[in-house]
Amino acid sequence: MRPHLDEVADDMIQEIQTRVREYDRPGDGSYSGTLRLAVERVLHYFVDRVADPEHEQVSVIDFFRAIGRGEAGEGRSLDAMQTAIRAGGMIAWRRITEGAAMLETSPRTLGAVGEALMSFQDELAAAAAEGYAQAKAAVAGEMQRRRKRLLDLLFADPPAAPEAIADLAAAAHWPVPRTVAAVALGQPRQDSPHQPAFPPDILADLTRRTPSLIVPDPDGPGRAKLVDRALSGSLAVVGPTVPVTEAARSIQWARKTLGLAQRGVIEASGVVRSVEHMSTLILFQDEELITSLAQLRLAPLSHLRVSQQDRLAETLLAWLQSGRNANEVAMRLHVHPQTVRYRLRQLEELFGDQLLDPDLRFDLEIVLRARALLSDHPGEQIIPSRREAVGDSAEIVSFRR
Incomplete structure (x- = not known):
């Protein structure tokens, strides 16, 4: 040959x-x-x-x-x-x-x-x-590294310059959208052990301490269903929609919401969206502050047994939420109206003129709402403990004993 x-x-x-x-x-x-x-x-x-x-x-x-x-x-x-x-x-x-x-x-x-x-x-x-x-x-591998660096840049606080974002996004082949929503992921659900698969336009880094994503144009047609489908196997929280330069704010709220969902304060059924729990997020933004307010406003309950505190706190919250209508409170709590009136007389004796002050009623509703959200979690309750010594102040059970 x-x-x-x-x-x-x-x-x-x-x-x-x-x-x-x-x-x-x-x-x-x-x-x-x-x-x-x-x-x-x-x-x-x-x-x-x-x-x-x-x-x-x-x-x-x-x-x-x-x-x-x-x-x-x-x-x-x-x-x-x-x-x-x-x-x-x-x-x-x-x-x-x-x-x-x-x-x-x-x-x-x-x-x-x-x-x-x-x-x-x-x-x-x-x-x-x-x-x-x-x-x-x-x-x-190089493209994935670039996308992770882009995620870091978008989550930077203070925010990175738009020019820097645009340059790195071009290198990562990621079209810069007008708006984004950050996502914080918890542990995968037990019935879905595999890692979720995401569309190519979603920036993802599952190696972070809190695995995180950025979803471009989250409010576009069909985007919500797409995100829900991709995240169905994990506890996932979608932060608020923000301009791309404010992605750090979205991930901060997503992480805060995730923490509350993991504690059970926020019900985690399916994908959780921070915007649907804004009042709870505001309420738990500063837990030391809400505990201090509870110590001040719920002090009249401090000498009671825990079971009495629970009944009276539940009744007081329902009374505040129902426009101070005893019959509506009875329907809310599924008890006899006479029982509600008896409890209300106890509350009047304990709180006195405080129940006539709209500002104080507002404070009471805040701390009672927080208490109600934590009521199913032993060790995480805002309720005064029973006083064993004479004095004006009351010990308060903190969020974490």
Whole structure:
């Protein structure tokens, strides 16, 4: 075969350029030279392999890995490469059978050469695929790193300059939207152990202490359903929609809401949205402050047993919420109106004129609402403890004992 390699190379190049348009570049001398180099190198290595089956093929395999990386770098698939390998193999087999007929080669020898040719083609295709995959993985890894850096930049406080966001977004191939919503993720639900899959326009970093996302244009058509579907396997909180430069504010509210949902203060059924719990977020924005207010306003209950405190606090809150109507309180609490009136007389004795002051009633409703939200969580309640010493102040059970 050796004396005919140049002629075979010409036939292969012509066939490849006929079948694969991407490789037919008449005006590009350097590309034609590269194609000829590849064909000649393959032919010489194949002949060496037939002559010595133990011949090392490392160089040509590495060469095809590099070709695969090059195809990925130019944004092409491996279809053209695989077609070219098949076309070259077809020409090689045609010339081999012609030569074998003239030399009266035995079928067994011809079969062995054909088997070597097919095996060699497979190895070249596998090497190209490996290089292609390596290049794609490297590009994907770099793109993921850029997107994580972009997420860091968007969550920066104080906010980053719009120009800096635009530059890094362009490098990360992320079109800058007009608005975004940040998402804070808790632990995946037990019935859905797999990590969620997100659309490519959603920035995600699941390696953070609190895994976080940024959803572009969250209020657009169909976006809410898309987000709910993507996040269905995890405890997830969507922050408020904000301009892209205020993403840090959205993630702050999302994290705060997530913390309350994990404590059970906010019911976490499906995807939670911060905007639906703004009053609770305001109420728990400064827990030390709300505890101090409770200490001041609920002091009249401090000498009672916990069970008495619970009944009277529940009645007082219902009374404040119902416009101070005893019959409506009875319906809310599912008790007899006479029972409500008895409790209200107790409250009047304990709180006196405070119940006539609208500002003090407002304070009472704030602390009683907070207490009600925590009432199902032992150790996290805003209720005065029973006083064991005489004095004007009362000890208050803090949010966390």
